[in-house]
Amino acid sequence: MTPASPAPSRAGSGSGNGLGALIRRPEAGSLFGLLAVFVLFTAVSGLVFVSPAGFASWLNVAAEIGIVAIPIGLLMIAGELDLSIGAVIPAASLTFAISVGHYGLPEILGIAAALGVGLLVGVVNATLVLRTGLPSLIVTIGTMFAVMGLTLGLSVMLTGSTSTNVVPGAFWKAIMGDFVGGMFQVTIFWWIGFAAVMAYLLHAKPFGNWIYAMGGDKISARNAGIPTDRLTLQLFMLSGGAAAFVGIGQAMVYQSAQVQGGQAFIFNSIMCVVIGGVLLTGGFGSVVGIVLGTITFSMVNQGIYFTGFDPNFGSVIIGALLLLAVLMNDTFRQLALSYSRKKD
Amino acid sequence: MRDLFLAALTKRAETGALVSLLAVILIFVVFGGADMGTMLGAASWVNFAANLGIVAIPVGLLMIAGELDISIGAMIPAGSMTVSILSGYYGLPIGVGILGALALGVFVGLVNGLLTVRTTVPSLIITLATLVAMQGIVLSASVLLTGKASVPLAAPDWAKTIFGTLISGSFQNIILWWLGLSTVAWGFVHHSRYGNWLYAMGGDKVSARNAGIPTAKMTIWLFVLSATAASFVGMCGAILFNSAQVSGGMNYIFNAIVSVVVGGVLLTGGFGSITGIFIGTLTFAIVSQGIYFTQIDRNWSSLIIGATLLLAVLMNNRFRTLALEVAPRAKRPAKA
Numbered sequence: 001m002t003p004a005s006p007a008p009s010r011a012g013s014g015s016g017n018g019l020g021a022l023i024r025r026p027e028a029g030s031l032f033g034l035l036a037v038f039v040l041f042t043a044v045s046g047l048v049f050v051s052p053a054g055f056a057s058w059l060n061v062a063a064e065i066g067i068v069a070i071p072i073g074l075l076m077i078a079g080e081l082d083l084s085i086g087a088v089i090p091a092a093s094l095t096f097a098i099s100v101g102h103y104g105l106p107e108i109l110g111i112a113a114a115l116g117v118g119l120l121v122g123v124v125n126a127t128l129v130l131r132t133g134l135p136s137l138i139v140t141i142g143t144m145f146a147v148m149g150l151t152l153g154l155s156v157m158l159t160g161s162t163s164t165n166v167v168p169g170a171f172w173k174a175i176m177g178d179f180v181g182g183m184f185q186v187t188i189f190w191w192i193g194f195a196a197v198m199a200y201l202l203h204a205k206p207f208g209n210w211i212y213a214m215g216g217d218k219i220s221a222r223n224a225g226i227p228t229d230r231l232t233l234q235l236f237m238l239s240g241g242a243a244a245f246v247g248i249g250q251a252m253v254y255q256s257a258q259v260q261g262g263q264a265f266i267f268n269s270i271m272c273v274v275i276g277g278v279l280l281t282g283g284f285g286s287v288v289g290i291v292l293g294t295i296t297f298s299m300v301n302q303g304i305y306f307t308g309f310d311p312n313f314g315s316v317i318i319g320a321l322l323l324l325a326v327l328m329n330d331t332f333r334q335l336a337l338s339y340s341r342k343k344d
Numbered sequence: 345m346r347d348l349f350l351a352a353l354t355k356r357a358e359t360g361a362l363v364s365l366l367a368v369i370l371i372f373v374v375f376g377g378a379d380m381g382t383m384l385g386a387a388s389w390v391n392f393a394a395n396l397g398i399v400a401i402p403v404g405l406l407m408i409a410g411e412l413d414i415s416i417g418a419m420i421p422a423g424s425m426t427v428s429i430l431s432g433y434y435g436l437p438i439g440v441g442i443l444g445a446l447a448l449g450v451f452v453g454l455v456n457g458l459l460t461v462r463t464t465v466p467s468l469i470i471t472l473a474t475l476v477a478m479q480g481i482v483l484s485a486s487v488l489l490t491g492k493a494s495v496p497l498a499a500p501d502w503a504k505t506i507f508g509t510l511i512s513g514s515f516q517n518i519i520l521w522w523l524g525l526s527t528v529a530w531g532f533v534h535h536s537r538y539g540n541w542l543y544a545m546g547g548d549k550v551s552a553r554n555a556g557i558p559t560a561k562m563t564i565w566l567f568v569l570s571a572t573a574a575s576f577v578g579m580c581g582a583i584l585f586n587s588a589q590v591s592g593g594m595n596y597i598f599n600a601i602v603s604v605v606v607g608g609v610l611l612t613g614g615f616g617s618i619t620g621i622f623i624g625t626l627t628f629a630i631v632s633q634g635i636y637f638t639q640i641d642r643n644w645s646s647l648i649i650g651a652t653l654l655l656a657v658l659m660n661n662r663f664r665t666l667a668l669e670v671a672p673r674a675k676r677p678a679k680a
Contacts, residue, residue, distance in 0.1 A: 128654065132657075132658060132661055133661075134611075134657055134658075134661060135611045135612060137611060138601075138611050138653070138657055139657075141598055141601060141602060141605075141653065142651075142653040142657070143650060143654070144598075144650065145602070145646045145647070145649045145650030145653060146646070146647050146649075146650025146651055146654070147650070148647075148650070149643070149645065149646030149647025149649070149650060152643040152644075152646065153643045153644045153647060156643050263594075267472060267475070267476070270469075270472065271472065271476065274469055274472075280465075280466045280468060280469050281466060310483075310484040310487050310488065312479075312483035312484040312487065313480055313484045314480065315476050315477065315479045315480025315481075315483070316476075316477050316481055316484065317480070318476050318477075318480070319473045319475070319476040319477025319478070319479075319480060320473075322469070322472065322473035322476065322477075323459070323473040323474075323477075326463070326465040326469055326470070326473070327463060327465070330463050330464055
């Protein structure tokens with residue numbers, strides 16, 4: 001297969017005709033969804049939705065979810081799940097705020113400590129999943145509760161409060177917690193960069209092929225010499241680290257960190273990934289799809305405020321979109337498999 | 345002889361659950377100085393367990409059958425809002441409100457079940473979609489119809505007596521419903537052919553279908569049961585507290601899954617028991633509510649829940665391996 005193209009399916013890579021090639025791409029469904037949502041919202045809410053402020057409203061939300069959604073999507077392609085990110089985000093946020101705001105340590109140490117927390121949770125998740133063979137859903141629910149409890153307990157123990165203020169220095173604020181042009185969070189640029197790097201790794205390096213192989217059939221992948229254990233460890237560390245990064249960013253933007261929050265990221269990131277065309281059962285998906293899914297999700301969530309509909313109606317659209325996305329992927333995949341050449 | 349005893353003990357799904365429960369109580373007594381007399385007499389954790397338990401049983405049954413239902417998180421407020429809007433806001437008889445709430449549960453369960461059976465999409469994703477959609481529908485319907493996010497409800501005495509009253513001042517009568525549902529489910533799972541079908545489905549769905557088990561019908565009914573049970577819990581809450589809140593419910597998703605898994609049910613299906621789910625729910629309730637009766641800072645309760653869950657699954661895993669190892673040899677071909 002050519003290095004630049006995603007290698008989504010196990011069913012071979014016969015080029016086929018235009019239609020077959022298009023719908024065989026994992027992001028086909030999410031692209032249609034995104035266009036539909038964009039046209040609908042622009043039609044209903046008018047020019048305000050396509051103004052810079054309109055774009056900023058959903059881009060800021062998309063960037064935060066997106067940084068978490070990419071590693072979650074990669075894990076899902078590899079056949080695993082990580083729910084502990086919901087606890088890692090506030091844990092990292094507080095670690096940074098307590099180190100810098102409460103103890104007055106330099107920012108770089110706070111950032112390192114917070115990232116360390118995320119990476120450590122990833123290592124624990126991966127070790128438990130690999131050593132016990134338990135489903136990662138259960139393992140990461142366990143670590144989610146444990147990290148939540150540790151965050152609350154330690155925060156109260158160290159600072160006597162469930163929230164801590166932090167005022168980062170101008171340099172750190174500028175690169176991690178500022179608004180470009182007064183409305184675009186710098187997180188957006190981190191997200192774009194991260195997506196580009198991950199897209200390169202997933203679609204142009206052996207790392208990517210290995211992930212697809214793992215999600216397709218883990219045992220065969222291991223027998224073929226793919227270091228599945230090391231990959232699992234790397235992926236869980238990546239998701240823990242990405243969640244920690246988002247947590248640090250939040251502490252920088254809001255200049256405070258608290259124990260609550262982060263829970264919403266669990267299901268939101270899964271929804272973005274699934275709308276983006278990744279299969280929960282593994283082996284199928286792309287970074288472009290995940291990014292498109294994240295944009296669609298955020299556009300609905302934020303765009304609903306421009307439309308004059310009841311904001312809660314946004315959830316109904318997301319639910320319907322999610323169902324449509326999975327049903328469409330279901331059909332597309334069957335079509336795609338029937339279009340591709342049979343293996344001989 | 346020792347092997348036979350060990351085999352009998354480790355083969356039961358609830359052994360691990362019982363060990364977890366005893367361990368939690370022991371920790372609370374030894375390290376927390378818990379006053380067991382006060383705690384056992386307290387209503388707070390029993391009420392908590394009953395509300396959670398009614399949802400945990402069908403969630404556990406689904407898990408034994410190899411499926412997941414997280415839409416329960418939206419069905420609890422949905423049941424609560426439906427009865428309050430119908431009987432509180434529109435003044436319809438309470439019977440209509442109750443039927444409405446249960447019918448909504450049946451409907452959402454049918455949607456979940458049919459989509460699961462008809463497509464190849466995992467039920468986690470399908471119920472995630474219905475979860476979000478129902479959250480939105482409940483909130484916007486309540487704002488659209490009543491203009492408020494909280495609706496008062498004054499239920500007549502008979503409805504309160506059946507669905508929402510406090511026994512001896514502090515015990516919610518939903519506890520009786522929980523005990524009833526557990527007993528019925530126990531008979532259904534462990535003493536009827538449906539139980540065998542359930543385990544067969546979770547063990548290997550394709551083989552089960554080939555053996556003539558109506559797997560599709562079973563799956564749909566299980567989803568109907570779980571959505572309706574969740575709606576029932578919400579409805580009882582609204583009748584008891586005289587008002588419906590749209591928030592809350594999301595916690596039930598993880599709490600129910602944790603209870604069921606601590607109770608020894610295998611997430612991948614085919615293994616578990618009603619007794620185990622019951623004990624798992626008790627364990628969860630004692631950790632999260634019983635901690636108030638100890639000197640342990642309650643902020644640590646999530647940590648204890650997480651640790652309990654991880655230890656419980658590891659223990660259950662170990663027990664299953666042990667059960668397979670010490671099982672009577674005659675039934676298996678000799679190892680090479």
